[in-house]
Structure formats: C-alpha cells, structure tokens
C-alpha cells in the first residue's frame with residue numbers, strides 16, 4: 295500500500311522541483327523517498343504516517359534545544375502578537391547584537407540577515423570592498439551557501455582556479471575563486487606565495503560540517519590566521535554550522551583563533567530564518583549606510599526570528615550546557631561504533647560538541663578526498679535500516695549529525711541498540 299509519505303512526494307514533484315525546497319531533503323543520495331514531517335517535540339519527530347523517529351538532523355543544525363522548546367515557542371508566540379515585521383529597527387535586534395558581540399570577542403559589530411547563504415555572500419563582498427581585491431580562497435568540501443562565487447569545485451591543480459559546481463554559474467564568476475584541499479598547509483603556502491597581496495579573503499568552516507564532519511588538523515587554522523595577517527587578507531570563519539554548536543565560544547573559542555569576520559546561522563535563529571555576519575569594526579564600517587559596500591534585506595533582523603534566537607541563546611548559556619551536550623554526543627558515537635566494530639563492521643566516528651560524523655572507512659577523514667573514500671553503499675544501508683528502527687540520521691553519507699539538549703539517555707541507548715541489531719545481521 296502506498297504510504298501518505300509516498301503520496302505526498304508524488305504530488306509534490308508535480309508542483310515543486312524534485313518535490314523539495316532544498317535538494318538535500320530529496321533522499322537522492324540514499325535512495326527512496328523523503329519523509330514528510332508533521333510534528334516535532336524534543337528529540338522526536340513524527341511523520342505523516344504517524345511513525346516517530348529520534349531526530350539527529352535537527353533541521354540541519356538549528357535545533358540545539360530540540361523541537362518546540364517551550365521557552366522558544368513562548369518567545370515566538372509573545373512576539374507575533376505585536377506584529378510580524380516592521381522593516382525598521384527594534385530593541386530586540388540590539389539585544390541579540392549585543393549578546394553576539396559579548397559571546398564572540400572577535401565580533402565588534404554584527405549585521406543580521408535571513409540565511410547562511412546571505413551571510414556568506416555578504417561577508418565575501420565586504421572583504422572584497424574592504425581590501426579592494428578580488429581573489430578569494432575556499433576549501434574543497436566546505437559549503438558556504440549557494441552564492442555563485444562559492445559554488446566552486448577544485449580545478450585540475452592546486453594553483454588553478456575553480457570550476458563552477460552548478461550549471462548557471464558563469465566561469466567568470468568563479469574566476470577569482472581558488473579552491474584548496476581542507477587541511478592542506480603546503481597548498482596554502484604556495485597560493486599565498488604566488489598571489490599573496492591579491493587575496494581579499496579566505497573563507498573556511500573551522501570545523502567542516504558539510505562534507506560529513508572534518509576537524510581542522512593541528513596548525514591549520516593558526517596558519518590561516520598568520521597568512522591572512524601577513525598578507526592583509528580577511529579571514530572569514532563560516533560558523534553557520536559550528537556557531538554555538540561546538541561550544542558557547544563557537545569553533546573560534548574552541549581553537550582559540552580570532553577570525554576577522556564570522557558568519558553565523560542555524561542556532562542563532564533558534565529554528566527561524568535568521569543568520570548574521572560580523573567581525574572587526576574597521577571592516578564592518580565599510581557597510582552601507584556608513585560605508586560603500588551595499589547589503590540589505592527587507593526581513594533582516596525580523597522580530598519573530600530574533601525572539602526565537604534570543605530565547606535559544608539564553609538557554610545555551612546555562613552552566614554545564616555544552617559539557618552535557620558533548621558528553622551525550624560522545625556517548626552516541628562510542629555506542630554506535632562499538633556496536634559496529636563488535637560485529638566486524640568498519641565504522642569510525644568523531645564528535646565535537648553537539649555535532650558528530652560516522653564514517654564507513656578506516657580512520658576519520660581529514661580532507662574531502664578522504665571523505666569520498668567512505669563506503670557510501672554501507673552508509674545507505676545503515677541509514678535505511680536505522681530509519682526502519684525509528685532513528686533519523688541525515689539522508690547522506692556526507693552530512694554531519696546533531697544532538698540536542700532534548701536527547702535523553704534513553705534516546706541514546708535506543709539508538710545504540712538499534713545499531714547493534716542492524717550490525718549483528720550485517
């Protein structure tokens with residue numbers, strides 16, 4: 295019998311390209327059809343067929359408190375009663391801006407936007423406007439939203455410029471983007487040696503979360519910092535995913551590296567469409583209306599989104615929040631990898647704060663090329679088997695996973711038992 299999920303997907307494909315409003319939702323890489331969700335509460339989601347799942351996607355990162363946290367819901371309800379948007383400043387925007395600046399010492403000024411893509415694109419424009427240079431460096435496997443200049447894959451050699459990774463992006467648009475391997479220090483040195491003073495910015499996920507989870511190798515972030523300082527280039531940390539996810543001080547606090555600009559999203563919106571970019575005052579002051587770099591948005595700093603974000607930030611500032619979140623995430627990956635290895639399945643994992651990665655390969659990967667060596671078929675089999683058991687991981691071998699403060703000991707144990715059952719019959 296066709297499930298309601300299948301029916302809705304078939305219908306959706308008629309009016310929505312691919313049936314989804316963002317490609318990662320389509321289950322293309324794992325096969326099958328996407329699940330249509332109806333409801334979420336705490337660590338769980340329910341689909342339109344009434345099946346429940348322990349959710350380790352958390353809307354791709356924002357839901358660090360789980361679904362429908364009462365304080366976040368209340369803040370949103372209280373705010374909507376006073377109007378949804380004004381297109382004019384509000385006091386709550388000031389409150390969240392002050393809080394972001396207080397939590398992240400590298401951010402002296404911040405501007406709110408509506409999505410991570412917007413934050414990344416604006417930060418690049420700002421860095422170019424500030425430096426008067428055009429070239430930027432990004433790393434293979436890092437994703438900074440779908441801005442044209444950043445939809446680039448590596449060219450044929452480390453010192454070549456990238457190729458568009460999407461149709462519709464003219465080669466000239468990415469003609470100023472150099473793509474390097476993540477954690478490739480010699481490559482970085484070589485590029486700075488060749489182009490040094492022409493580089494406007496280096497943009498990096500300080501912990502990569504869009505090619506599964508890849509941690510920075512010893513010295514990678516500090517070398518980036520030194521090279522950017524030496525050559526007057528702007529160092530941009532894309533903390534859309536890691537921001538308030540790996541720790542209260544974000545990845546920059548964890549690794550003790552101060553970027554010049556930071557992009558934020560996901561957690562700071564508490565589940566609503568909000569993102570931000572901010573950093574050094576002298577750079578931020580180049581933005582319109584005081585500077586000549588134009589950037590704008592009708593719904594930027596939307597009061598409802600800000601309310602959800604503020605309510606979320608207030609919760610994560612509680613004593614011990616990240617210790618508990620990190621311990622729980624570690625417990626999850628330890629349990630699942632132990633279950634796999636016990637039954638002879640080659641599975642490795644790592645976690646940083648509340649984010650984690652599972653890899654069907656020997657050893658944790660340190661680059662995009664190594665991530666690509668993971669056994670994708672094994673992941674797809676694991677993904678679907680876990681789904682049947684009521685556990686929802688991201689529908690791709692190349693995405694990080696997320697644990698929230700709402701996940702209980704019982705959720706973790708149930709997940710580990712499900713994995714054990716699957717691996718015992720592998």
Ligand code: HOZ
Pocket residue numbers: 316317318319354437503504693
């Ligand atoms: N960073 C997420 C995917 N890697 C965003 C989710 C989306 O693109 O819809």
